[in-house]
Amino acid sequence: xxxxxxxxxxxxxxxxxxxxxxxxxxxxxxxxxxxxxxxxxxxxxxxxxxxxxxxxxxxxxxxxxxxxxxxxxxxxxxxxxxxxxxxxxxxxxxxxxxxxxxxxxxxxxxxxxxxxxxxxxxxxxxxxxxxxxxxxxxxxxxxxxxxxxxxxxxxxxxxxxxxxxxxxxxxxxxxxxxxxxxxxxxxxxxxxxxxxxxxxxxxxxxxxxxxxxxxxxxxxxxxxxxxxxxxxxxxxxxxxxxxxxxxxxxxxxxxxxxxxxxxxxxxxxxxxxxxxxxxxxxxxxxxxxxxxxxxxxxxxxxxxxxxxxxxxxxxxxxxxxxxxxxxxxxxxxxxxxxxxxxxxxxxxxxxxxxxxxxxxxxxxxxxxxxxxxxxxxxxxxxxxxxxxxxxxxxxxxxxxxxxxx
Amino acid sequence: xxxxxxxxxxxxxxxxxxxxxxxxxxxxxxxxxxxxxxxxxxxxxxxxxxxxxxxxxxxxxxxxxxxxxxxxxxxxxxxxxxxxxxxxxxxxxxxxxxxxxxxxxxxxxxxxxxxxxxxxxxxxxxxxxxxxxxxxxxxxxxxxxxxxxxxxxxxxxxxxxxxxxxxxxxxxxxxxxxxxxxxxxxxxxxxxxxxxxxxxxxxxxxxxxxxxxxxxxxxxxxxxxxxxxxxxxxxxxxxxxxxxxxxxxxxxxxxxxxxxxxxxxxxxxxxxxxxxxxxxxxxxxxxxxxxxxxxxxxxxxxxxxxxxxxxxxxxxxxxxxxxxxxxxxxxxxxxxxxxxxxxxxxxxxxxxxxxxxxxxxxxxxxxxxxxxxxxxxxxxxxxxxxxxxxxxxxxxxxxxxxxxxxxxxxxxxxxxxxxxxxxx
Numbered sequence: 097x098x099x100x101x102x103x104x105x106x107x108x109x110x111x112x113x114x115x116x117x118x119x120x121x122x123x124x125x126x127x128x129x130x131x132x133x134x135x136x137x138x139x140x141x142x143x144x145x146x147x148x149x150x151x152x153x154x155x156x157x158x159x160x161x162x163x164x165x166x167x168x169x170x171x172x173x174x175x176x177x178x179x180x181x182x183x184x185x186x187x188x189x190x191x192x193x194x195x196x197x198x199x200x201x202x203x204x205x206x207x208x209x210x211x212x213x214x215x216x217x218x219x220x221x222x223x224x225x226x227x228x229x230x231x232x233x234x235x236x237x238x239x240x241x242x243x244x245x246x247x248x249x250x251x252x253x254x255x256x257x258x259x260x261x262x263x264x265x266x267x268x269x270x271x272x273x274x275x276x277x278x279x280x281x282x283x284x285x286x287x288x289x290x291x292x293x294x295x296x297x298x299x300x301x302x303x304x305x306x307x308x309x310x311x312x313x314x315x316x317x318x319x320x321x322x323x324x325x326x327x328x329x330x331x332x333x334x335x336x337x338x339x340x341x342x343x344x345x346x347x348x349x350x351x352x353x354x355x356x357x358x359x360x361x362x363x364x365x366x367x368x369x370x371x372x373x374x375x376x377x378x379x380x381x382x383x384x385x386x387x388x389x390x391x392x393x394x395x396x397x398x399x400x401x402x403x404x405x406x407x408x409x410x411x412x413x414x415x416x417x418x419x420x421x422x423x424x425x426x427x428x429x430x431x432x433x434x435x436x437x438x439x440x441x442x443x444x445x446x447x448x449x450x451x452x453x454x455x456x457x458x459x460x461x462x463x464x465x466x467x468x469x470x471x472x473x474x475x476x477x478x479x480x481x482x483x484x485x486x487x488x489x490x491x492x493x494x495x496x497x498x499x500x501x
Numbered sequence: 502x503x504x505x506x507x508x509x510x511x512x513x514x515x516x517x518x519x520x521x522x523x524x525x526x527x528x529x530x531x532x533x534x535x536x537x538x539x540x541x542x543x544x545x546x547x548x549x550x551x552x553x554x555x556x557x558x559x560x561x562x563x564x565x566x567x568x569x570x571x572x573x574x575x576x577x578x579x580x581x582x583x584x585x586x587x588x589x590x591x592x593x594x595x596x597x598x599x600x601x602x603x604x605x606x607x608x609x610x611x612x613x614x615x616x617x618x619x620x621x622x623x624x625x626x627x628x629x630x631x632x633x634x635x636x637x638x639x640x641x642x643x644x645x646x647x648x649x650x651x652x653x654x655x656x657x658x659x660x661x662x663x664x665x666x667x668x669x670x671x672x673x674x675x676x677x678x679x680x681x682x683x684x685x686x687x688x689x690x691x692x693x694x695x696x697x698x699x700x701x702x703x704x705x706x707x708x709x710x711x712x713x714x715x716x717x718x719x720x721x722x723x724x725x726x727x728x729x730x731x732x733x734x735x736x737x738x739x740x741x742x743x744x745x746x747x748x749x750x751x752x753x754x755x756x757x758x759x760x761x762x763x764x765x766x767x768x769x770x771x772x773x774x775x776x777x778x779x780x781x782x783x784x785x786x787x788x789x790x791x792x793x794x795x796x797x798x799x800x801x802x803x804x805x806x807x808x809x810x811x812x813x814x815x816x817x818x819x820x821x822x823x824x825x826x827x828x829x830x831x832x833x834x835x836x837x838x839x840x841x842x843x844x845x846x847x848x849x850x851x852x853x854x855x856x857x858x859x860x861x862x863x864x865x866x867x868x869x870x871x872x873x874x875x876x877x878x879x880x881x882x883x884x885x886x887x888x889x890x891x892x893x894x895x896x897x898x899x900x901x902x903x904x905x906x907x908x909x910x911x912x913x914x915x916x917x918x919x920x921x922x923x924x925x
Contacts (some may be wrong), residue, residue: 124650140635164778193772193790201669202647210631212704213621217628218686221547221709230708230778230908233611234648234669242773248787251911252677255612255667256650263666270684291621294635355690358665359659360600369662372601406737450642488643489653491665 099268102348103339104183105162105440106175108284110146110325110427114178119444122452123130123473127426129323129456134207134288141301145288145426146325164228165240166205166225167326168284172237173244174296175330176280180245183332184345185278185374187245196249196276197241198268199330200283200432202487206230207256207289234282241280241330257487258394259356261328261435266354268333277338283432286326296324298478299488301398308396309456312429314395314401314422315468317461322397324480328433329440348443352480353381359490370394370492371408377494381480384401387414388496389478390451392438392488393466395422397429405484406464415465422454435485435493441479442497451476467468507767508683509920510863511760512591512748514583514697516722517712517857518554519787521563521924522586524897526847526857530872531893535846537739538724538833541704550717553703553850554741558582560686563741572641574613575648575701577654579744579853584658584695591748592760600662604691607656607667607746608674608698610852610907610923611707612648615662618704620645620756655695655746663691670814671907673771673854674698675745677917680769683750692754697746699859700853711740716816728849729876730813730842731820738814741848745856747863752920761865764901767799767923768916779908781818785826788904788912795902795914800924803831805837807898808871812905813842814849821902824884826912841889845875855905855913862901862917869897 105115105214110128112118121128127148137143153162153170180187187195187263201402209232210297215223231238242251249426250271256263261283296302299353305311305319312323337345354378383478391409396402408422423441424430430437446450460468483495510761519536537554545551556579560570563582588594600695607823620642624633644650652667655902664685668678675698682696687841709718718728718737728739769807772794774787812823827835843861865871870893877890899922903915 117815136632139632185571195775202649213618214625214631216627216706216709217622217625221549221705221712224706224709224713226713228706229714229716230671233671233908235610235671235674235907235909235911236778239671239773239778242775242910243777246775248775248790251670251909252681252771253669253671253909255647255669256652256665257647257649260649262882267681270688272685273688290631291624291646294633295642297635298638298640298642318912328591334705356664356666357601357655358605358653358662360660360662366600366662372662393685426621434923487649488647489650490656491649491653 098273100211100272100351101334101336101339102331103344104179106178106330106441107350108171108175108327110148110327110439113151116134122423122441123450125453125455126450127455129428133291137293140293141304144308144323148327162290165229166204166231167286169236169240172241172284172330176241179330179332187247191371192246194249194277195247196251196271196279197238197247198252198264198279198281199237200264201234202257202260202285202432203292204234205236206292208232208282210289210291237284244433246373254478256491257489258431258434259485259487259491259493260409261483262493263356265351265439265495269351269354272333272335278334280330281333281435282328282330284328285431287324287431288326309414311333312397312425313457314397315460315464316457319397319402323428323464325428325430328430329436349446350498351495352498353377353496355380356493368404370404373494374408374412377496381496383480387480388482390445390481391418391420391481392442393420393422394484395424400463403496408468410465419451419469420466421469423452425455438483439495439497442483445478446499506687507751507752507765508686509752509755509762510747510764511750511755511762512587513860513863514586515857515860516556516579516583517743518556521558525883530846531889533873533875533893535658535725537727537848537874538563548717549712551721552709552739554739554882556742557590563907569905571744573654574645576609576613576699577608577678579701580607580651580655580699580746581819583697583744583746584655587746587748588825595660598659600660601801602663602692602889603661603692604663604685605652605661605665606678606694606696607655608650608678608852608856609651609667609669609678609700610650610674611702613645613709615704616645618706627787647683652697654922656891657822659695665805670911672851673855673905673907673913674912676850678772678908678911679856680915682768683766686749686751686839694749695746696749698853698856699744700850701742702851703740703742706799707778722878728815728845730815730845730874731880731884732877733881735815736817738849741850741855744853746862762920764866764917765920765923767800767918769792771911771913774910774912776910781906783825785822785829788823788826788906789829791912791914795916796923799875799916801900803834805900808865809838810862810903811840811842813844820884824886835886839871839889840886841872841874858903859915863902865898865901871894871896
């Protein structure tokens with residue numbers, strides 16, 4: 097079976113634009129949780145987010161793309177450019193059917209969508225932009241990346257809420273195994289419009305704490321929910337043999353295992369599917385729990401979510417049996433972007449032998465038997481990492497990344 | 502990928518304009534009767550296109566409970582009703598399925614549009630407030646905002662705990678969801694996949710979007726004959742709604758339990774055109790490549806194809822594009838193959854239509870009948886294939902090809918075959 101490796105990385109995260117800036121901030125334990133400033137969130141009970149503040153789309157993208165794209169697409173276009181540069185891959189030098197693209201989305205470009213809805217109801221149908229037919233919908237990033245770079249291979253858009261970033265990578269790997277040499281893949285999210293934030297309120301999981309350092313503290317005894325964030329990552333996933341043949345400048349690592357599962361209907365009394373996703377992904381990668389050097393947790397930030405995950409980890413690896421981290425405490429939960437960004441973080445941890453810390457959590461809750469990396473980054477050789485992600489409604493996904501051989 | 506695994510369709514459920522249920526759907530399209538009409542869901546007067554293919558669908562009549570009706574967007578309701586029909590058709594109940602080995606793959610292009618727009622309207626007080634009023638948020642708002650809820654509802658319905666996802670590849674979402682489901686069976690991730698697509702997009706925002714790019718027809722004076730694929734007078738599609746959910750099973754799994762097999766999904770491929778978010782190139786190169794790859798997987802020669810269920814949206818460029826793609830991929834056999842667009846009768850239900858058309862392919866193989874292209878009286882001389890005008894044909898179909906194109910540049914092809922027609 098073809099081996100899927102990552103040869104290019106592009107990051108747009110609240111804590112850093114570009115891989116180097118992001119990694120420096122992440123290992124230093126920086127955080128980008130702050131009051132939402134793209135609109136006045138003052139009247140809402142939850143007012144914080146991981147916001148990207150220094151993104152200058154006009155400097156980074158051709159002007160003609162700006163009016164037809166939401167922020168999620170602008171992030172994706174820029175991250176893709178960086179991923180291709182990192183991979184040293186010029187799409188025009190390859191057969192167009194050899195390059196695919198699979199992205200994840202949760203809400204599409206909804207800031208754009210809310211603006212056009214407002215025009216429809218205040219100015220009438222004629223005021224709705226011709227771009228609205230595609231600028232907000234869930235496939236927009238896949239389409240725009242394909243067009244910009246002439247990628248004509250297998251294309252797809254996956255929606256599994258917060259599990260989406262990992263599911264997109266799993267789908268990309270499946271395309272590699274079926275013979276496509278390279279697939280751009282990942283996820284991007286931005287809920288920085290009133291509808292985006294308000295849609296998350298009824299679930300009761302958004303943190304209403306106003307102190308950016310106290311709002312999102314997964315696995316703490318007094319966890320208060322999550323803070324959303326925007327951004328994500330795009331990776332170039334490549335067939336290992338194809339990457340070698342073209343002399344790819346670097347192999348960041350292998351996507352060695354993947355699995356996804358779904359939780360039974362709430363109240364069914366059946367076990368949540370996260371344990372199965374993790375075990376199946378390890379099996380798929382042909383590694384034992386003992387081989388895993390670090391786990392990047394989903395880190396729901398809610399009592400119920402944290403309990404399930406901590407139990408899964410304690411059972412699979414033994415109590416405090418493996419270092420666990422959640423650098424997303426510094427970025428907020430990026431939804432579809434989170435899994436992709438965590439895979440990037442895992443690859444960088446492998447590269448440098450550093451596990452970045454879970455910021456803002458001072459102490460692991462008494463009920464959680466996990467070795468959460470707190471305070472400072474931990475130096476230790478990392479060869480194999482397990483990345484977990486969950487989506488609302490019961491979606492679970494797991495990816496195993498491994499150092500290139 | 503284990504090549505010995507094969508994928509069978511053993512159950513079909515359809516909700517389509519003009520008839521709820523597989524039987525009603527198939528009877529209507531074989532009769533060549535259109536289900537397009539003036540929009541009744543809201544006053545279409547301010548819009549350029551005022552025609553739609555609407556379902557007369559009462560969720561309570563189909564067994565949904567008051568809470569399900571309140572919670573679910575119309576697209577989810579369609580999907581659940583189709584799931585029930587399809588499971589029963591396959592001779593299965595949820596308790597027959599092994600949860601861990603059962604997956605769900607649902608396609609949709611625009612998700613929970615109707616609920617999202619309706620809730621926006623309240624939260625923004627008719628569009629007046631940019632900072633919408635959160636105190637008016639309904640409990641399941643997030644499920645409308647993120648449409649993976651559509652797949653979750655189906656998974657709950659059948660008790661699936663394997664891979665569950667929503668595939669949102671624009672208007673190829675239906676074909677692609679089934680193609681992706683097939684891949685889950687082939688690579689051993691699941692033994693049964695409840696797969697299909699659903700769409701309920703007939704809402705002001707969707708109509709306004711298609712108005713803005715003139716993709717929909719403005720034949721408002723003649724709603725019943727508004728969607729005219731391959732006709733000289735064609736001027737765009739009619740927005741539709743509906744769903745189809747199929748039971749896909751590993752062929753051996755199906756045979757062991759003595760299930761009826763409608764057809765095998767013998768090949769699937771999708772390619773991107775990397776050309777334009779809403780436009781199509783006239784040469785059909787990428788769609789032709791998808792057809793070529795799907796046929797290659799099926800190890801069937803183009804000459805074996807007995808029917809093509811086309812995309813046939815009746816836009817000027819689509820019908821040219823796919824005609825070129827069929828000639829490019831099937832060669833001389835393109836001229837000998839009946840090609841029809843059932844959209845002429847049930848409209849274009851965006852992400853759902855590819856699954857509904859796949860259901861039609863399975864039914865064509867099963868029943869030996871080919872639905873027509875309605876409203877085709879004056880064939881465009883530039884389009885020179887056999888588009889099966891007006892009347893259905895009785896004809897044995899061993900292999901059917903389903904093709905589709907979608908915004909974002911998606912080009913998909915699926916080959917369906919009678920299992921005996923495929924070399925094992």
